[in-house]
Amino acid sequence: MLASSFLPNRFAAMLRFLPLFMAFGGALAAKAPNVVVFLVDDLGQRDIGCYGSSFYETPNVDRLAKEGVKFESGYSSCPVCSPTRSSMLTGRYPVETKVTDYIGAASKPEQWNRNTVLLPAPYQTFLDPGEKTIAEVLKGVGYATMFAGKWHLGGEGYFPEDHGFDINMGGLDRGGPYGGKGYFSPYGNPKLADGPPGEHLPDRLASEVCQFIASNAKKPFFAYFSFYSVHTPLMARPDLQKKYEEKRARLGLTPKFGREEPREVRQIQEHAIYAAMVEAMDLAVGKVLAKLDELDLTQDTLVIFTSDNGGLSTSEGSPTSNLPLRGGKGWLYEGGIRVSWIARWPGKLPAGSINSSPISSVDLLPTVLEACDLTSAPHLSGKSWLKLAQGQQDEGRPLFWHYPHYGNQGGAPGSAVRLDKWKLIRWYEKERTELFNLEADIGETTNLASEQPDKVNELNGLLDAWLKQTHALMPTSNPVYDSAKPDGRAAGVRKPKKGK
Numbered sequence: 001m002l003a004s005s006f007l008p009n010r011f012a013a014m015l016r017f018l019p020l021f022m023a024f025g026g027a028l029a030a031k032a033p034n035v036v037v038f039l040v041d042d043l044g045q046r047d048i049g050c051y052g053s054s055f056y057e058t059p060n061v062d063r064l065a066k067e068g069v070k071f072e073s074g075y076s077s078c079p080v081c082s083p084t085r086s087s088m089l090t091g092r093y094p095v096e097t098k099v100t101d102y103i104g105a106a107s108k109p110e111q112w113n114r115n116t117v118l119l120p121a122p123y124q125t126f127l128d129p130g131e132k133t134i135a136e137v138l139k140g141v142g143y144a145t146m147f148a149g150k151w152h153l154g155g156e157g158y159f160p161e162d163h164g165f166d167i168n169m170g171g172l173d174r175g176g177p178y179g180g181k182g183y184f185s186p187y188g189n190p191k192l193a194d195g196p197p198g199e200h201l202p203d204r205l206a207s208e209v210c211q212f213i214a215s216n217a218k219k220p221f222f223a224y225f226s227f228y229s230v231h232t233p234l235m236a237r238p239d240l241q242k243k244y245e246e247k248r249a250r251l252g253l254t255p256k257f258g259r260e261e262p263r264e265v266r267q268i269q270e271h272a273i274y275a276a277m278v279e280a281m282d283l284a285v286g287k288v289l290a291k292l293d294e295l296d297l298t299q300d301t302l303v304i305f306t307s308d309n310g311g312l313s314t315s316e317g318s319p320t321s322n323l324p325l326r327g328g329k330g331w332l333y334e335g336g337i338r339v340s341w342i343a344r345w346p347g348k349l350p351a352g353s354i355n356s357s358p359i360s361s362v363d364l365l366p367t368v369l370e371a372c373d374l375t376s377a378p379h380l381s382g383k384s385w386l387k388l389a390q391g392q393q394d395e396g397r398p399l400f401w402h403y404p405h406y407g408n409q410g411g412a413p414g415s416a417v418r419l420d421k422w423k424l425i426r427w428y429e430k431e432r433t434e435l436f437n438l439e440a441d442i443g444e445t446t447n448l449a450s451e452q453p454d455k456v457n458e459l460n461g462l463l464d465a466w467l468k469q470t471h472a473l474m475p476t477s478n479p480v481y482d483s484a485k486p487d488g489r490a491a492g493v494r495k496p497k498k499g500k
Contacts, residue, residue: 032220033345034301035138035368036209036292038285039088039224041081041150041176041231042329044311044322045074045340046269047278055247055269056278060286064305064342069353069389073438074341075399075418076309077361079330080407081175082152084308084361085226089133089153089163091365091380093400095470097131098124101405103152104175109476114406114488117429117481118413121404121473126154127163134365135164135222141374144216147171148205149226159191165224169208170201177201177228183235183277200237202229206284210291217295220372225288229281232316236276244272244279262490263314263410265328266321274319299346302371304364307339315409326444330409332401332416332425333444345371349389357394358418359385396420398459400466404428404475410489413475417463424449424459428475435459 045051049058050065077087080102083094094100100123106112109119127133135145147160151171160168170192179188185199195204209225253270269275285305292298311320313328313335322328322335329336341359343349348371362382369376370384388394401416413428421439426432435449435456449456466472 032141032143032372034213034221034223034297035143035371036213036223036288036301036303037088037225037364038288038303038305039085039149039226040281040305040307041227041229042309042312043230043278043281043307043340044313044320044325044328044335045307045338046322046325047230047311047320048340050342051340053269055244055251055253056275058278058282060282060289061305061340061342063289064285064303064344065352067346067351068303068342068344069349069355071341071343071359071385071389072354072356073358074306074339075337075358075360076307076339077337078401079309079332079336079403079411081150081231081308083403085151085153086127086131087361087382088308088364089127089135090131091134091362091376091382092131093362093381093402093470095402095467095472096381097127099127099153100402100473102175102407103154103173105405105407112478115482115485116406116478116488118406118475119478120406120413121475123405123473126158129158129162131163133163134368135160135224137164137365137369137374138220138222138372139164139166141372142220144212144219144221146209146212146221146223147226148209148212148224150175150228150231151226167212170205170228171226176231176233178233182233183228200280202227202280202284203287206287209288213288213291213297214295217297223288225284227281227284229284230274230277230319232312234271234273234277234317234319236273237280240276240279241272244275247275248272257318260314260327260331260333260410262487264318265314266318267323269321271317271319302343302345302348302368304367305340305342306361306364308361310334310336310339312409324443327411328409330407331411332403332414334423334438334442336409336411337401337416343389350391353389353391355385355389357385357388358399359388360399398462398466400463402467402470402472404473406489412489415463415467415472417459417466419459419462422455422459424456424463426460426463433460 050062076084078084082103086097086099146167147165148169155173160171180186183201186194256267257264325335327333327335366376366384398419404413416425425434434447436444
C-alpha cells in the first residue's frame with residue numbers, strides 16, 4: 001500500500017512544469033549568466049572563517065563573502081544529506097519529493113531494528129525521474145551541465161546523467177567516498193577514473209570542474225560541485241593535518257564536550273584532521289574561482305556556496321562544534337539546519353553585504369531561474385532570494401522542516417517551522433513542543449512555549465496546514481518498544497577520539 005504511493009506520476013509532473021516549458025521557449029536570453037554551485041557535505045555554518053571560526057582557515061570562501069552576499073539565516077531543508085540534495089535540485093521540500101531521510105537508512109518501518117518509542121516513517125530511496133531538476137531546466141535552454149562529487153540520490157537509473165547532467169564525475173548512490181582509499185586515489189569509484197596514487201579527491205574534482213568550465217567558456221554553463229568533503233571518513237592530507245596539530249598545540253586547545261541527550265556534543269573546534277579537510281575543501285573552491293578569473297568569466301558567473309546540513313558534532317567522532325548553535329547534523333536545532341549561504345555575482349549582487357532574511361535549500365532553483373531570466377513554476381515551494389540579496393525588504397514567510405526519522409546522530413522524529421524570529425519544534429516521541437526566539441536566543445536555550453501560547457497556536461496552525469498540504473508521512477508507535485532496554489537513540493555511540 002505504502003509502496004504504491006511512491007510510484008512516479010510522470011504525467012502529473014509534466015503538468016506541474018508546463019509553465020516552465022512555456023516560459024523557456026527553448027531559447028536563452030542574451031548574455032545568459034553561468035552558474036556555479038558549491039555544495040559542501042556536513043559543513044557546519046560556524047566552520048567558515050567569515051561565519052566565526054577562528055581555528056579552521058577558509059580564505060577562499062571568505063573571499064566569496066567579501067565579494068558577494070552572506071546570509072546569516074540560511075538553512076538546509078533537512079538535518080541530513082539526501083533530502084536536502086533532492087530539495088536543492090527540485091525547489092521542493094523533501095516531504096514533497098518523498099526523500100525525507102538519508103538514502104541507506106531503513107526505508108520502511110518493518111526494517112527498523114532499534115529500540116525506540118516510535119517507528120520512523122517510510123521514505124523513497126531515489127529522486128523520482130518525474131521531478132524536474134535545475135539541471136534539466138538549464139540544459140533544456142542550452143546550458144552545458146556538469147555534476148562533480150557526491151550524489152546520494154539513487155543508484156542505476158537515477159544517477160546525475162539521468163537527471164539532466166551532461167557530465168557526471170564521481171556521482172554514485174554512496175553517501176561518502178567509501179571505495180578504494182577513500183579521499184585518495186585509487187578511489188574505487190566507477191564514475192571517476194583513478195588518478196595517480198595519492199591524488200586527493202577534493203583537488204581532483206576541482207580540476208574536473210575547471211576543465212569543464214574551460215571547455216564551455218563560450219557558452220552558458222552550469223557546474224554543480226557537490227563535495228564529498230567534509231563527510232566521514234575523517235582523512236586528511238598529511239601536511240595539512242600536521243599544520244593544524246601544530247596550530248592546536250600553539251593555541252593550547254584541548255577537547256571539551258557537553259551533553260545533547262543522549263549524546264556527547266563537542267564544544268570547541270580543535271580537531272586537526274577535520275580542520276585539514278575544511279581547508280582542502282576551501283583550496284578546491286579557490287581553484288575553481290581562480291579558473292573563472294583566468295578565463296575572464298567572473299563577472300558573468302553567479303556563484304553560490306552552501307552546505308547540505310549542519311556540522312557533525314554528536315556522532316562518528318564528533319569532529320566539529322557548532323556553538324553558539326545548538327546540536328548538529330541529524331537534529332532540528334539550529335546546529336543541524338542553519339548553514340552557510342553565500343552568493344557572488346559582480347555588478348548584480350552588492351559586495352560585502354550581510355543579509356538576515358531566512359532562506360532555504362528549496363530556494364536554489366527559483367533563484368537560479370530568476371538569475372537566468374526564466375519564469376518559475378507556481379508550484380515550487382522555494383522562492384527566489386535574488387531581490388532580497390539586492391536589498392529588497394523581506395516580507396516574511398514561514399520555512400518548514402519535517403524529519404520523521406531517527407538519524408545516526410541522536411536526534412528524534414520531529415517537524416519545525418520558522419517565521420520571522422520565532423521557531424517552533426514539534427517532537428513526536430514525547431509529543432513535546434519547543435518555542436524559541438532566535439533573535440534573542442540563537443542557542444535555543446530557553447523554551448518559551450508555556451509563556452507564549454498564542455505564538456505556539458499560530459505556528460502550530462501553520463505547521464499543521466503545511467503537513468496536511470504536503471501529505472506528510474508520520475512516524476508511528478513501536479509495538480515492541482521496551483523501556484527497560486537501552487534507548488535506541490544512543491545505539492552505535494562511539495566515544496569521540498579526543499586527541500584527533
